[in-house]
Amino acid sequence: MTSYLFRKTLFLLFLFSSLLQLKAQEKPNFLVILADDLGYGDLGYTGSKDIKTPNIDTLAKNGVEVTNGYVTHPYCGPSRSGLITGRYQARFGMNINLTNSFYDMHSGLPLTEQTFAKRLKGAGYTTGIIGKWHLGAAYHFHPNNRGFDYFYGFLSGGHTYFPKNVTTLTPLKVKGKERPHYSANEGGYWPLMRNDNAAEFNEYLTTALSKDAAKFVSESEKPFMLYLAYNAPHGPLEAPANTIKKYSHIENKRRRTYAAMIDEMDQGIGLVIDALKKSGKFDNTVIFFLSDNGGAASHLSKRVKRVYSDSGPFRDGKGSMREGGSHVPFIVHWPAGIKKAQKFDGLVSALDIAATTVALGGGLTNGKPLEGKNLIPYFNGEKNGTPHKELYWKTEPGKWAIRTPEAKYLLNNKSLGPELYDMENDPYESNDILKKSSKKRKELAALWNDWNKDNQPCIWLQADPYQKQRLKFYEDLHNKLVEKAAKKPKMVIQ
Ligand SMILES: [Ca+2]
Structure with missing residues (x-):
């Protein structure tokens, strides 16, 4: 009898733990x-005629193609800080790119903010970031201290794609030109890191990151969240010769290399998707795909040879308050949870990634409020309309924008003054209606001012001027010490 009871208890315990496991497995995985710096028009599904992206196109075809998807800032660091916290980065004043220094205790994503990785880690997720961080390099800003169990990549805002270029020496010469070590990409030629150690880097960077991501998704036993932050196709324009050859029909040399970089990224995404399929995790993994901002060098009209990215139908590119700056390709793919093959035209923000994953994964909702929306009910028809009635932008020093489904009011260039567009009839911003619509202008200005009440002023300088000042501080200090040492009487012993 005792033995029977013992066996029965064991069986019940087994059943209970299996049920718990099943319950745990029901939580979806997340791959962001x-x-x-990907141009809107540079993917097959967004209309590119000359760049092949079959893997990304398949995600769009079988998922939700978000046609009004936006990031919160038109360039790297601030856009990433909005995505990763799920909060407008203007709330904590991070409107610029920060310097990348291991010794700078102040330049980084403020510790008062929480990443969505940390919120998910608190709910039992294994969390990883592979690729570019760009949110502070000092110990307390390191991804491992911001909610990520695993990190493989680089802390700087950019990185060389070829291992042969890696050096620890600064300043250094790149293509015969001296690259000053106060550049925004300080660290862009340093070795890669795995967690807080130097890591191997033996092949084309995009491939190395993709293979590591494929391994991460295959091996993770718990539900996972992987933030796969490619630097492709951000400069330096570097790609394997064989892949560049595939695009020999493209006349513009810079675009040829840029096309090969996107091609390599698409192939890499293919590797990760294969790994998900082979490990049986593909159906229950929510995949988000987007760019951190618009295409670089897409609107330098006077320097046509330098233009290499294509913003599709939109005006301008990276850095602009017009659509090309922050209206990005945006895909959400989840076979187990959303109806496939749909286009969604409500206003969607990169802020929604944190809100959606935290809602689905049961992540922590303590601390500062998330400002995005859980998108799934909108995709499944449980909620109608647009997830956001307004989207807002603010950069340093003083560019701004607000968009509603109907209109967009912006300042892109102080000497040109503000611009107003009818986004229902003129989504490509070709006809400025500011002079005709003072009522709309006032209405949008009031909304923006109201939003801005909760923002903090930016307390940082852009990376380059900041690093120049930092170096000058050390040089001045050194010179003072040399001067002082010269005045010291010589020590004499008896
Ligand atoms: Ca970028």
């Missing part, structure tokens, strides 16, 4: 794939 971020491209860097």
Whole structure:
């Protein structure tokens, strides 16, 4: 009898733990794939005629193609800080790119903010970031101290794609030109890191990151969240010769290399998707794909040879308050949870990634409020309309924008003054209606001012001027010490 009871208890315990496991497995995995400086029109599914992206196109075809998807800032660091916290980065004043220094205790994503990785880790997720961080390099800003169990990549805002270029020496010469070590990409030629150690880097960077991501998703036993933050196709324009050859029909040399970089990223995404399929995790993994901002060098009209990215139908590119700056390709793919093959035209923000994953994964909702929306009810028809009635932008020093489904009011260039567009009839911002619509202008200005009440002023300088000042501080200090030492009487012993 005792033995029977014992066996029965064991059986019940087994059943209970199996049920718990099943319950745990029901939680979806998350894969957030971020491209860097990708032009809106440079994917097959967004209309590119000359760049092949079959893997990304398949995600769009079988998922939700978000046609009004936006990031919160038109360039790297601030856009990433909005995505990763799920809060407008203007709330904590992070409107610029920060310096990348291991010794700078102040330049980084403020510790008062929480990443969505940390919120998910608190709910039992294994969390990883592979690729570009760009949110502070000092110990307390390191991804391992911001909610990520695993990190493989680089802390700087950019990185060389070839291992042969890696050096620890600064300043250094790149293509015969001296690259000053106060550049925004300080660290862009340093070795890669795995967690807080130097890591191996033996092949084309995009491939190395993709293979590591494939391994991460295959091996993770718990539900996972992987933030795969490619630096592709951000400069330096570097790609394997064989892949560049595939695009020999493209006349513009810079675009040829840029196309090969996007091609390599698409192939890499293919590797990760294969790994998900082979490990049986594909159906229950929510995949997001987007770019952190618009295409670089897409609107330098007077320097046509330098233009290499394509913003599709939109005006301008990276850095602009017009659509090309922050209206990005945006895909959400989840076979187990959303109806496939749909286009969604409500206003969607990169802020929604944190809100959606935290809602689905049961992540922590303590601390500062998330400002995005859980998108799934909108995709499944449980909620109607647009997830956001307004989207807001603010950069340093003083560019701004607000968009509603109907209109967009912005300042992109102080000498040109503000611009107002009818986004229902003129989504490509070709006809400025500011002079005709003072009522709309006032209405949008009031909304923006109201939003801005809760923002903090920016307390940082852009990376380059900041690092120049930092170096000058050390040089001045050194010179003072040399001067002082010269005045010291010589020590004499008896
Ligand atoms: Ca970028």
